[in-house]
Amino acid sequence: MGLLASSVIPLLSKWEEYLSTNSDGDIAGFARWLLAATQKSAPDPVTLIQVPFLITHLYRDLQQRSKPIAKQLGLTNSLELDMLVHIAALKNPNKKQVCQEMLIESSTGVEVTKRLVAKGFLREQPDTKDRRAARLTLTVKGNETVLNGYRELQAVHSDLLDTLRIQLPPLS
Numbered sequence: 691m692g693l694l695a696s697s698v699i700p701l702l703s704k705w706e707e708y709l710s711t712n713s714d715g716d717i718a719g720f721a722r723w724l725l726a727a728t729q730k731s732a733p734d735p736v737t738l739i740q741v742p743f744l745i746t747h748l749y750r751d752l753q754q755r756s757k758p759i760a761k762q763l764g765l766t767n768s769l770e771l772d773m774l775v776h777i778a779a780l781k782n783p784n785k786k787q788v789c790q791e792m793l794i795e796s797s798t799g800v801e802v803t804k805r806l807v808a809k810g811f812l813r814e815q816p817d818t819k820d821r822r823a824a825r826l827t828l829t830v831k832g833n834e835t836v837l838n839g840y841r842e843l844q845a846v847h848s849d850l851l852d853t854l855r856i857q858l859p860p861l862s
Contacts, residue, residue, distance in 0.1 A: 759842045784823040
């Protein structure tokens with residue numbers, strides 16, 4: 691985990707730097723920006739190769755740790771909890787907006803939405819501006835699940851951040 695901790699934080703810092711000058715930036719633009727910036731300073735090529743693997747490892751670790759919590763909350767998987775959180779944050783989005791924010795395929799979003807509606811976590815309401823779309827809102831049960839999920843995941847996130855802080859090299 692030492693390699694992960696010492697490599698992910700600088701990447702996240704670069705992402706924040708990129709967004710400060712490119713408010714509508716995306717991952718592809720960030721990759722081009724990062725490559726252009728790093729070519730000037732001639733980085734160690736091994737570091738650039740490791741970045742995607744480190745990000746994937748971090749993501750999978752968080753998924754693995756959150757899966758039992760999602761199940762404890764009555765959800766099938768952590769993707770369902772993630773969708774509830776996104777819907778709460780987006781405040782009455784349609785399915786397309788949620789899928790775009792979560793970076794998932796529309797077909798996956800439709801299936802997850804169906805399960806969450808059937809389990810009583812979500813409510814679909816017709817979109818008054820677009821008859822083809824439906825707006826999503828959390829039910830009381832969905833809202834309680836998001837709050838309980840935050841409480842349960844707080845320890846996971848704290849543990850991860852504490853590990854990253856401990857393994858960071860001292861600032862010079």
